[in-house]
Amino acid sequence: MVNAYQNALSSPEPSLALTPISSQPAANDAPCCLICAPHPDDESLVGGLAIRMRHQEGWRVVNLAITLGSRKDRKQARWHEAQAACNYLGFELASPLGIQEQAFENITLDAFEAQSPQWLSSVTELATQLQIFKPRMIIVPHALDGHTTHCATYHLLMQALPLAKLTERCHLLLSEYWNTQLSPRLMLALSPTEVGQMMTATAMHIGEVMRNPYHRSLPAWLIDGARRGAERVGLPGQAATGMNMAALYGWLVWDGTLHEGPKALVQLGDAMPNFLSSTF
Ligand SMILES: [Zn+2]
Numbered sequence: 001m002v003n004a005y006q007n008a009l010s011s012p013e014p015s016l017a018l019t020p021i022s023s024q025p026a027a028n029d030a031p032c033c034l035i036c037a038p039h040p041d042d043e044s045l046v047g048g049l050a051i052r053m054r055h056q057e058g059w060r061v062v063n064l065a066i067t068l069g070s071r072k073d074r075k076q077a078r079w080h081e082a083q084a085a086c087n088y089l090g091f092e093l094a095s096p097l098g099i100q101e102q103a104f105e106n107i108t109l110d111a112f113e114a115q116s117p118q119w120l121s122s123v124t125e126l127a128t129q130l131q132i133f134k135p136r137m138i139i140v141p142h143a144l145d146g147h148t149t150h151c152a153t154y155h156l157l158m159q160a161l162p163l164a165k166l167t168e169r170c171h172l173l174l175s176e177y178w179n180t181q182l183s184p185r186l187m188l189a190l191s192p193t194e195v196g197q198m199m200t201a202t203a204m205h206i207g208e209v210m211r212n213p214y215h216r217s218l219p220a221w222l223i224d225g226a227r228r229g230a231e232r233v234g235l236p237g238q239a240a241t242g243m244n245m246a247a248l249y250g251w252l253v254w255d256g257t258l259h260e261g262p263k264a265l266v267q268l269g270d271a272m273p274n275f276l277s278s279t280f
Pocket residue numbers: 038039042147150
């Protein structure tokens with residue numbers, strides 16, 4: 001078995017799919033799932049839930065590029081890599097400044113703690129984007145997701161939410177990548193097809209996967225998600241869920257104040273829990 005894993009990891013890189021997952025656009029009145037992606041590639045690495053909302057539930061998915069990474073010479077290229085991945089996934093790509101190929105700068109825990117003028121301006125700009133997109137669901141890293149820009153993106157959103165004065169309930173699904181989280185609440189089974197789509201979209205961030213082939217380790221990460229989720233979202237000691245690969249998310253609900261969300265195990269093909277239950 002170990003040899004099978006080893007062989008899979010060293011298999012040649014397949015050519016990238018050029019045709020999008022679906023040519024079906026979201027309906028004009030489809031609810032919006034907004035991804036607050038700290039970096040281009042995060043929308044693909046944690047995108048299982050967004051893929052399900054877009055292609056099974058018919059939602060609109062907008063990938064808000066919170067930053068374009070720290071390397072100035074790569075920013076333009078990273079925007080275009082994100083655009084290719086979003087075209088493939090059926091997501092829209094948006095700038096938090098409303099300016100193509102531009103994003104926030106210096107989204108770090110130091111800037112958050114200092115509440116610098118640049119940070120406060122980013123908070124205001126993000127609140128404006130929330131008013132524009134009126135998301136019913138936001139996917140954002142959890143507060144302790146390891147990388148400073150991931151952690152700071154969580155805090156940026158939390159600071160912007162009250163300013164946005166959303167008039168409908170919004171579900172915050174907390175993704176994990178650099179660190180696992182203490183209290184995952186949604187365990188989402190992912191099919192080999194969906195995991196392949198996440199890998200393909202990640203590989204479209206060509207400059208990043210040349211540095212480190214993040215796409216190739218995704219199945220292992222999601223296999224481990226199925227192991228952890230059975231005990232951490234399900235009850236400790238309960239029977240295995242039958243899921244082979246799963247993505248885990250924390251779950252908060254914003255309706256003017258913040259609440260803990262429900263717990264849910266969502267199998268392949270299951271309808272998602274009702275995200276549109278009530279307004280306030
Ligand atoms: Zn990242």
